[in-house]
Amino acid sequence: MELGTAVTTVKGDPITVADVILHLKAKGTFRTAIYEIIERRVVEYKLEEHGVSLTDAEIEERVHGRKTMLALWDENAFSSYLKHFGLTREQWLDALAADMRRERLRDLVVTKELVQNHYRQNSARFTSVSIARIACRTRADAERALAAVGARQADFVELARTYSVDDNTRLSGGYIGNLKRGMLPAEVDERAFACGENEIIGPFSENGLWTIYKVYSRTVTKLNDALTKQIKDHIFEEWLRHQVCVAPA
Missing domain, CATH: 3.10.50.40 (Chitinase A; domain 3)
Known part of the structure; x- marks a missing residue:
């Protein structure tokens, strides 16, 4: 998509990709978006290092669950949903798979022992x-x-x-x-x-x-399922932030 491509119009006046990028920069979210893209690539590379990949069956199960959660019962509803967010079917699937890869890497990196140690060391x-x-x-x-x-x-x-x-x-x-x-x-x-x-x-x-x-x-607070997930997410975010910082260009 070229910088001059119109993503929408207002009374015939086009709003281009360049306009969107400039707006993101002015709002201070452009660098955040870049960081998140880098983070996604790092997750992919780390999973490759572990020799882990997603199966078609796993992705299909997540697709079904997400569509059910969003009440996208039929193809027309799904198509309208994609059009509203300006996504193709492939882009939507790619984003969903990225979330799954992130979860898979978190579960590989953050062990039960790490969670328990963090809980004990930060009991206050x-x-x-x-x-x-x-x-x-x-x-x-x-x-x-x-x-x-x-x-x-x-x-x-x-x-x-x-x-x-x-x-x-x-x-x-x-x-x-x-x-x-x-x-x-x-x-x-x-x-x-x-x-x-x-x-x-x-x-x-x-x-x-x-x-x-x-x-x-x-x-x-006892180390229940909700707190375990909270701690896992915290440990993983810290770990991933470091991996992004040391990732080769």
Whole structure:
């Protein structure tokens, strides 16, 4: 396709391939597209090194599954779909096969042992705390609430309903939810994930307010199927990024 080829028109005015490329460059996505094409080639070369290829039966099974997912029940619907995206049947199949090759290489490279090691070494990333907060306008109010809960004059829920100025959580006793690392302000985050269960921490200065928190419990996400896939994808992305960087020109 030549640079001057029209991909569409607006009131007879052509939009060319060159116009599209210029637009991608201006939007900052042109280099990303080039990187993704290089990445695809690297995946192909690495699979060749492993002596692995896709069979026609595997591709046909994926084609059937994808068409079913997209409700492309008949040939007319499929043709309309291809026309909408400006693809030929061969280009669509090539893109689908590229996804399959990427998945196959990921499964070859990222072993069960790598996933388990990553999970153990990064356990803090998969930990969440069940936490509540009392937000006060002054430090004095925060310290009074802290003293009251420490002296067992009232429980945290009652104090939140009395002292907290956060209308979003006050009526629920200050409860925020289960939060992962990095979702709280840095100082609070560090203390919350280091303290014991049912511990009160604070006061902290936050955005013009003074806050105290109660950490009810800590939960470590189990290495289930969803988390395993998430970790595999992360490890593979890092590995593939390095392979792209060192790939010969």
